[in-house]
Amino acid sequence: MPHSTASGFPRVAAIDLGSNSFHIVVAKVDHGEVRPMERLGEKVQLAAGLDEARQLSDEAIKRGLDCLERFAQLLRGMPAGSVRVVATSALRQAKNRQAFIREASHVLGHPVELIAGREEARLIYLGVAHTLGDAEGKRLVIDIGGGSTEFIIGERFEPLLRESLQMGCVAFSRQFFADGKLSPARYAKAYTAARLELMNIEQSLQGRGWDNVVGSSGSIRAIGAAIAAMGLGKGEVNREGLLRLKRQVLKCEHLDKLSIDGVKPDRNAILPAGLAILEAAFDALHLEQMHHSEGALREGVLYDLLGRHDHEDVRERSLSALMERYHADLEQAARVENKALVILGKLADDWELQGPQWSERLSWAARVHEIGLDIAHSQYHKHGAYLLEHSDLPGFSKHDQLIMALLVRGHRRGLGADRFRELGSEGENLLRVCIILRLAILLFRNREDEAPILTLTAGRRSLQIVFPDGWLQERSLTVADFEQEASWLGKAGYELTFA
Numbered sequence: 001m002p003h004s005t006a007s008g009f010p011r012v013a014a015i016d017l018g019s020n021s022f023h024i025v026v027a028k029v030d031h032g033e034v035r036p037m038e039r040l041g042e043k044v045q046l047a048a049g050l051d052e053a054r055q056l057s058d059e060a061i062k063r064g065l066d067c068l069e070r071f072a073q074l075l076r077g078m079p080a081g082s083v084r085v086v087a088t089s090a091l092r093q094a095k096n097r098q099a100f101i102r103e104a105s106h107v108l109g110h111p112v113e114l115i116a117g118r119e120e121a122r123l124i125y126l127g128v129a130h131t132l133g134d135a136e137g138k139r140l141v142i143d144i145g146g147g148s149t150e151f152i153i154g155e156r157f158e159p160l161l162r163e164s165l166q167m168g169c170v171a172f173s174r175q176f177f178a179d180g181k182l183s184p185a186r187y188a189k190a191y192t193a194a195r196l197e198l199m200n201i202e203q204s205l206q207g208r209g210w211d212n213v214v215g216s217s218g219s220i221r222a223i224g225a226a227i228a229a230m231g232l233g234k235g236e237v238n239r240e241g242l243l244r245l246k247r248q249v250l251k252c253e254h255l256d257k258l259s260i261d262g263v264k265p266d267r268n269a270i271l272p273a274g275l276a277i278l279e280a281a282f283d284a285l286h287l288e289q290m291h292h293s294e295g296a297l298r299e300g301v302l303y304d305l306l307g308r309h310d311h312e313d314v315r316e317r318s319l320s321a322l323m324e325r326y327h328a329d330l331e332q333a334a335r336v337e338n339k340a341l342v343i344l345g346k347l348a349d350d351w352e353l354q355g356p357q358w359s360e361r362l363s364w365a366a367r368v369h370e371i372g373l374d375i376a377h378s379q380y381h382k383h384g385a386y387l388l389e390h391s392d393l394p395g396f397s398k399h400d401q402l403i404m405a406l407l408v409r410g411h412r413r414g415l416g417a418d419r420f421r422e423l424g425s426e427g428e429n430l431l432r433v434c435i436i437l438r439l440a441i442l443l444f445r446n447r448e449d450e451a452p453i454l455t456l457t458a459g460r461r462s463l464q465i466v467f468p469d470g471w472l473q474e475r476s477l478t479v480a481d482f483e484q485e486a487s488w489l490g491k492a493g494y495e496l497t498f499a
């Protein structure tokens with residue numbers, strides 16, 4: 001019986017660990033269309049558990065993990081690669097995020113990816129575009145989350161401009177309405193704070209222009225529903241409705257007493273903050289009307305996941321753009337990548353590198369290991385690592401970028417084994433991947449088109465290399481390189497011998 005996707009997954013799932021709510025969608029795929037089977041969402045309010053030192057409270061962590069325990073029941077039997085879990089603003093801010101991410105990954109049985117704000121914006125746009133269809137003209141998409149607000153201008157399925165601002169309905173509620181008291185003065189402070197944030201991106205957004213405006217978050221949906229309940233629309237947000245809703249909200253002096261037709265009671269506590277942010281966006285960008293899209297981040301994650309398996313993997317495009325921007329030697333990158341994958345194939349069983357994630361990471365690092373040369377030859381591995389860790393790379397999680405940075409930094413001179421081992425059990429395998437990358441690079445130091453076929457024997461922390469007869473005798477520089485490499489690997493706890 002054929003499976004629903006080209007990669008053989010009968011079901012796929014996306015989980016969005018937002019600052020206000022956690023959401024899961026489980027879907028089957030039929031002829032390229034995502035057909036949701038299950039949708040669940042819970043208000044966890046992770047951002048409300050961040051203290052002044054940016055530590056998540058034990059209570060917030062427990063709320064989050066309890067929710068994920070329930071989500072995990074929907075993932076039973078789903079194989080690796082069929083589920084993608086993304087974490088956003090609250091976990092980007094939390095200093096103790098790794099502890100939560102580690103526990104969450106264990107509970108779900110699938111890895112949790114921390115994504116940057118602009119990557120979140122890209123995925124939101126992808127979800128909106130697929131939900132609304134292939135409409136002509138440019139659209140502005142605004143998504144007010146619990147900890148951040150994303151602004152994206154795109155055309156058809158392609159985002160053209162992505163911005164993420166540190167303002168959200170949970171964060172602003174804590175900042176301006178912490179004790180629950182409502183007043184025009186407090187609302188004005190929240191509105192002004194949002195306008196100040198928007199000043200950083202107003203011109204760039206307006207310079208692009210747009211033909212229609214779409215909102216894609218729970219806050220915007222709730223505001224649209226409240227406006228509809230007033231008889232001023234059918235769920236869209238408009239300027240008149242915003243102003244009338246604002247007047248109604250400010251008649252109340254405390255969040256506990258707030259009751260708005262069309263708005264669920266559990267959203268009352270964050271409604272004024274979301275309203276202030278949305279009003280600021282309407283004023284800053286001179287908006288008159290905004291329609292709502294049910295598709296947002298989690299739908300975008302699903303379509304991105306399918307793109308990786310069935311058609312376009314945006315990560316490939318990101319790496320190609322990076323290589324072009326920093327004038328990488330494409331032929332050398334291809335030589336190193338191909339040889340590294342051959343070596344990996346020979347060592348995978350002995351070094352426990354059988355999974356596709358290791359070949360994927362090795363390929364990424366091989367392609368971009370020389371991008372730092374465009375800055376300076378001296379310490380270029382460090383320059384490359386910095387670019388990889390801090391660049392905006394659509395499709396990659398922050399952890400993906402950290403891993404690439406570690407591999408590129410470790411591809412020459414000292415490996416920095418301690419940096420790898422700080423990642424726990426994953427780190428030792430990544431260190432082995434880095435060793436493989438280093439060997440492939442050494443074999444093409446002179447940028448020749450051919451490299452020898454090696455006989456490799458690996459132990460847990462040892463590697464023996466046998467070259468073809470006579471090959472080393474003709475290459476004294478390579479002998480010196482491998483003698484130095486044996487010294488470097490020895491400092492990392494690996495024994496290298498060759499003949």
